[in-house]
Amino acid sequence: MAEQDQAQRLQWNQQIIEEFRANKGVVGGPFAGGTLLLLTTRGARTGEQRTMPLAALPAGEGQWAVFAANGGRPTRPGWYYNLLAHPTEVTVEIGTETFAAVAADAEGEQRAALWAAQLARLPALEEFQATAPGPIPVVVLTRR
Template sequence: MPTSFQPSRPSDSSEPSESIQAFQQSVIDEFRANGGKVGGPFEGEDLLLLTTTGARAGAARTTPLGYVRHGYSLLVVGSNLGGPRHPGWYHNLLARPMVEVEVGTRTFQALAVPAEGARREELFAHVVRAAPGYGDYQAGTDRLLPVVVLQGAEPDDWEGPGEVRTLADKVMEVHTWLRGQLRQVRAETDAHFAARAAHRGVGAAPVPGLGLQIRQRCLAFCQALEFHHESEDGHLFPGIARHHPHLTDVFDRLDAEHRTVARIQGALADLLAGIAIADPQRFRTELAAMSAELNAHLDYEEDVLLPLLADVPWPPVMP
């Protein structure tokens, strides 16, 4: 890769002008029409399409970006051509860490995690070896260029329910994913506190705050949980209730449990508002409360509702 290559040129403007937006769209269209290949100044270079959700308006926004592989992960850099501000897509993924990535003809969901400290330095050095232009961007600004790791969105211990044929299977798939995400956030948080407690001797102990890895995964879990419960309250539960009016007490209980979980989720969201998690010990306490309430809620919902959904095909059969 030549030193003069500018990997982020198609995308890095925090407030894109109409001309930049038009150029970006032409790159996106060419990328999708040609299986991820783009000509012109980016011919032969590694490009991906990153779709983030707007931090304010909530609208999907797709950005072409240069990337560098690192093991099984992909790295993108918020270079903004060496400008003084982070690009808009970076602010979006801090607010909503679940992103969509297109590489070649493949599209997948990913968790976007900015690297921190020594790991950021290690990964940035790796990026510069592959794409030296990023070193020039860093040299031209006082801003530390973010290095974002795009990693698989599934928890390490994720095991889906297998083939999804019924609505019951689909509900179990979502529940299993939520349980796995929550379990992984708790494991990473516990490991952080254990490392702090075990520190002895010279050298710095782990920082008191919790890292972006934990923040981003927990934020993604909270957003997925909120969407899941809104879908249940708005569509699934009313549909079942119409056919099973004798389950009024069940849905009253599920509604109350949703409100309880939402209160805990709100407390977690408050602690996730900044780049560093505020009050790590309180965060750990709220996380334990979420785990107890949510797992009990999911267990009850599965016991009562899954038998009613076992014969409902998924995806729905269109009339």
Template structure:
């Protein structure tokens, strides 16, 4: 099964289950982002990392040397839709840097410990976005 088909199956199971699907025991969220080149909506399942009233999107790609495709889509189109559990809301993605990024990444590691290993596997600093819920 290719990556796109695999992700689509996760998205379908997430929605059918009312947002209760987990990946290796970790809860997920879905983020819908417009494609950077096409403008078409793309849905990505990510580990759910609550961060106050917001959520984090960690562009780890398992420690791969390259950023995930959704990273570029978020930079181009930061207005997103987030689905977590049975809730759906709009948000703006903001790329974190410096101490703010360090704090957020440390928090993400407490929620999903493999992020620490992923960072060790790659020379790139793994980007972290905060998905700031619209009020």
């Protein structure tokens, strides 16, 4: 059952990725009206390129924040482990722009500010935090 669930999530993500690229970064459904980016990482175990659509928040000049909430599942998302293993092998697509980035966990006041801002936009994060294995990581992607 878990394999079927994962296959459905991957198929859904692929549809979002295709819609994003076909419509210059604009998508409908649950992401309509929000800021979405595509994050491409190198697999921590496989070394293969992986692309995921993620809700994002501006985090400063040339920076975007993403949140490793994994939809409320009690594990971290795979892309988070990919970033830990290869923080400098990151590509971000947002709107019509594509750029190389470096990933780093936000900490302290920066994390608190980004978390509060995203929580105001996506209140479901609070529910996701209740099932997460510790504080949900806030990752800042900085343009190289």
